[in-house]
Structures are given as structure tokens and as C-alpha cells.
Amino acid sequence: GENVEQHPSTLSVQEGDSAVIKCTYSDSASNYFPWYKQELGKGPQLIIDIRSNVGEKKDQRIAVTLNKTAKHFSLHITETQPEDSAVYFCAASITGNQFYFGTGTSLTVIP
Amino acid sequence: DGGITQSPKYLFRKEGQNVTLSCEQNLNHDAMYWYRQDPGQGLRLIYYSQIVNDFQKGDIAEGYSVSREKKESFPLTVTSAQKNPTAFYLCASRQLGQGNQPQHFGDGTRLSIL
Numbered sequence: 001g002e003n004v005e006q007h008p009s010t011l012s013v014q015e016g017d018s019a020v021i022k023c024t025y026s027d028s029a030s031n032y033f034p035w036y037k038q039e040l041g042k043g044p045q046l047i048i049d050i051r052s053n054v055g056e057k058k059d060q061r062i063a064v065t066l067n068k069t070a071k072h073f074s075l076h077i078t079e080t081q082p083e084d085s086a087v088y089f090c091a092a093s094i095t096g097n098q099f100y101f102g103t104g105t106s107l108t109v110i111p
Numbered sequence: 112d113g114g115i116t117q118s119p120k121y122l123f124r125k126e127g128q129n130v131t132l133s134c135e136q137n138l139n140h141d142a143m144y145w146y147r148q149d150p151g152q153g154l155r156l157i158y159y160s161q162i163v164n165d166f167q168k169g170d171i172a173e174g175y176s177v178s179r180e181k182k183e184s185f186p187l188t189v190t191s192a193q194k195n196p197t198a199f200y201l202c203a204s205r206q207l208g209q210g211n212q213p214q215h216f217g218d219g220t221r222l223s224i225l
Contacts, residue, residue, distance in 0.1 A: 001170075004153075006153075009151070031211065032211035034213045034214075036216075041218070041219075042218050042219070043115075043117075043201050043203075043216035043217050043218045043219050044154075044201070044216045045216070046213045046214075046215070049211075049213055051211060089153060089154070093211065097142065097159070097161065097207075098156065098159070098169075099156075099214060101153040101154040101155075102153055103151060103152060103153040104151075104153055
């Protein structure tokens with residue numbers, strides 16, 4: 001089955017700096033890649049997603065890039081704010097029915 | 112508001128006891144999922160269902176059971192056969208038939224052993 005690896009596991013940045021989280025996947029058939037933000041005691045919330053026919057997608061301060069050849073995709077958060085502090089998960093899906101998740105990145109934005 | 116409701120938020124299980132976690136959605140989604148979340152391990156799939164009265168095992172189904180008698184409901188039973196049930200359990204739903212669509216999650220149930 002699909003295997004998704006996520007790095008780093010923890011990340012601390014100063015407020016206003018950028019944060020980058022990277023994921024790699026093993027199955028070249030994967031074609032959908034969502035990113036989720038999880039706050040303490042809550043369920044994950046979708047923040048952005050990308051499909052395999054697109055190389056980059058941006059939504060305000062958040063962007064995702066996809067390199068199908070290298071089988072990796074990355075989340076970029078610019079101008080970080082304290083409320084961006086949370087755990088972020090990447091995921092990959094082949095059929096759209098089963099999703100394979102990374103192990104999460106705990107992001108801390110230092111005011 | 113449309114969404115996914117999980118209850119209870121906290122649950123305690125005694126040795127040898129079965130417990131049931133509730134998941135209800137009013138999004139009219141076809142598919143529903145149960146995940147287990149442990150520290151540092153991401154989300155692992157327990158069971159999923161694409162249609163009423165049908166469901167499939169995920170990667171870690173042993174010690175768990177589910178039912179899907181109604182489209183909006185997908186309860187998970189943690190049986191006494193699950194020897195390490197302490198975890199955060201997440202329910203999700205997703206619409207089918209419109210290309211790739213994301214999963215929507217509830218706020219979870221934290222299960223602990225007494």
C-alpha cells in the first residue's frame with residue numbers, strides 16, 4: 001500500500017517567518033493530496049488540497065507544491081502568526097476512498 | 112450547521128467491557144470512516160463504509176466492530192478483544208461521485224482504560 005513520510009516532526013519559527021513542511025509518497029498512482037490542521041483536542045480541518053494535474057496551489061498565506069516525478073509535496077505558510085500553531089498532517093489518496101496520512105508536524109510560532 | 116458530531120468527548124472503559132463511540136453526520140455524505148490516532152503515529156484507518164449496510168476493514172480492524180444501518184450514522188464498538196484501546200478516535204465523512212473530495216472530521220472521542 002501507499003506510504004507517506006512527513007518531515008519535520010516539530011518545527012519552531014518566529015512570528016512573521018515562513019514555515020515549510022514536506023511529505024513524500026511511495027505510490028505513483030496517488031493523485032490527490034490534502035493538508036489538514038489539527039488544534040489541541042479537535043479533529044483535523046482541511047486547509048488546502050492539490051490534485052496531481054496541478055503543480056502548485058495557493059490560498060492567501062498558504063501554498064502547496066507537488067513534484068510528481070520526485071513523489072513529494074510541500075506545505076508553505078508565509079507570514080506566520082501565533083494562531084498558525086497546531087499539528088499539520090499531509091495525506092495521499094489513490095482511489096479517493098482510502099487516505100494515507102503522514103505522522104504530523106507540530107508547528108510552534110513564537111511571538 | 113452541517114457537520115460531524117462525535118460523542119462522548121471522553122470515555123472510560125473497564126477491563127472486559129465493550130464500549131460504543133457515536134458518529135453522526137448531517138452532510139449527506141455517502142462514505143464514513145473511523146481512524147485511530149496515537150501520539151507520533153498519524154491517523155490509522157479502522158473501518159470505512161461507502162454505503163448503508165456495507166463496510167470494509169481498514170489497516171487495524173482487529174478488536175473493533177462497526178455498523179451502518181443509516182446513512183448518517185456510523186457507530187464504532189471497541190470490544191474487549193482490543194487490548195490497547197487507549198487512543199483518540201476520529202470519525203470522518205466524504206462525498207463520493209464527484210472526483211477527489213476531502214474528508215471532513217469530527218472533534219474526536221478520547222478513550223481511556225480505567
